Amino acid sequence: LNSSIWLNQIYFSQATLIYSYIDYRLFIVSQFRWLISLCTLANDTLSDELIYFYSNTFVSKNLQPRESIEQRANATMVQFRISTPRTFLRILDSIRSIAQGNGIVSSTMSNWYFFALNRNIEYDSIWSQSRFYGKYNDCSCATNAMCTSQATINGYIVPGFRVGCYALEALLQSTLECLYNITCINVLKNMYYFSNITFRPLDLLVSSPNDTVQTLIKKLMIVQWETNINYDQYYSSCAPLQCIYFIYERISLMYSITTIVGLFGGLTVLLKIFAPILAKILRKIQIYHRQQHIVMAMAIFEEQQQQNNND
Structure with a gap:
């Protein structure tokens, strides 16, 4: 399924509709576009880091034993797995800081909304008011850009997903629990009458439905790392002309007497x-x-x- 197909259908089906600011249909397009962007950004970051990683060379005066090569390679890979997600998170944190630091108003008015005190006056002043989220609606977007609430659609709780001041911040606090459940997927599907699109739930064996999106991106959307250390190829590349080795043994008493x-x-x-x-x-x-x-x-x-x- 091409993600742009159903996102476009959702967008055009709700373009002229007005929803409550806590209705998930107000966030679904923005959040899934963010999810696509995060996956793309994670993949690009990993590809760039791998190019840089592969450009490194290992130089040694003598041929190194297998154990030494494996230890060095494993240590390098551990460092790579730590540093690469940090690069990705720095880019994401820059985007978040720009949005929060400048008080950018969301296009869906999910953090601020504007109103006129007297609509009968042609040029009345426009006032702004922050949105409130949280279990008791006590978290203001004016002071905390990471305020969120449980996502709902006409009273139906959408498992895992959150809504909040910014679509991105709400997505980071969300889990993809709904996308593992075909029943939840069908609820979303029926909201937009997608009769010509087939949805499949995510594989439980690949990742955990209880991990937040922020947890997933800290792992760079990678479920499992695999390392292949080919010592034979390293040995062939070095092609030593000769090998010298020493054998140190403790001579037994019987051997000494016999000698x-x-x-x-x-x-x-x-x-x-x-x-x-x-x-x-x-x-x-x-x-x-x-x-x-x-x-x-x-x-x-x-x-x-x-x-x-x-x-």
């Missing part, structure tokens, strides 16, 4: 191989030194013998 025994066993084998070779080398060195001593002794003896002969 020492193995070490000694290895030494035994080595000694069996090299001991004969070392013995032969040492033997040759010993024989060489003995031969040197014999040669030196003979040389000394010959020298002494020669000296004796000379004498």
